[in-house]
Amino acid sequence: MEQTRFVALGDSFTEGVGDIDLRLPNHCRGWADRVAEELARHDETVRYANLAIRGRRLQRIADEQIKPALAMKPTLVSFYAGGNDLLMARPNMAKLIRDYEDAVRRITASGATVLLFTGYNVPLSPLLEPLKVRTAIYNRNIRRIAAKYQALLVDYWCFEKFQDPRMWAPDRLHMSTPGHSYMAKKVLEVLGAQHSLQSPRLAAPRPRTRTENIADDVAWLRRDVGPWFSRRLRGVSSGDHVEARWPELMPVVLPERLGTAKAQAPQLSSRFS
DSSP states (O other), rough: OOOOOOEEEESHHTTTSSBBTTSGGGOOHHHHHHHHHHHHHHHOOOOOOEEEEEEOOHHHHHHHHHHHHTTTSEEEEOOOOHHHHHSSSSSSSHHHHHHHHHHHHHTTTTTTTEEOOOOOOOOOOOOOOOOOOOHHHHHHHHHHHHHHOEEEEOOOOGGGGGGSSSBOOOTSSBOHHHHHHHHHHHHHHHHHHOOOOOOOOOOOOOOOOOHHHHHHHHHHHHIIHHHHHHHHHHHOOOOTOOSSSEEEEOOOOGGGGHHHHHHHOOHEEEEEE
């Protein structure tokens, strides 16, 4: 049986932002790590790389990540890109879709199994309702491209569990740990792979007062939205000084063996900062 070589490409969604784990590179874990872990539990020969970096837009992902990914001769490539483009003031949707399809064409030509994702209508704020239209256009085209190139599709848009705000990190843009875990479960289902992941069991939240909701919105605007707009105005990205978490194919580091792996492999521990 051919060895599985899984390479994950994209932005913060695939890097794992929102799923905090201080033991790991960039202090996050994410759905892609969790998928690799489950694959490795059933086949210790699985190899995994994750080139995703937060803040990356589609063109930069295509320019910086596809070539090194294909050099690894992957058997499975996940590709999520375009989310940061949709957040721009005036995205060129036609060009975005053309560039996306070109990227998928390049990856598919390698012979690897390709895994694509629709986008989710993140419930950020009523002020950002126009994003729904962009996301709908994006998703319609992702489904078309997936069918055209016979790629596997994780139809994120349809996952009702993500209507629960607890599936989202405090910044309301990235998935929380339960969100990433559930995404990993859905990805494994699309792959038809064995796994032991369960749907998150979230206790009923305490009802919140209007005052608490307003205070939370104000804190979110100050903590997350303000810095995001500031970076946009200055032309910088949250990922400008961030490196890929797992830039080369390597054996999967299972969480229960993490301490031993760090002690025995200097090349791993050097990336934990």
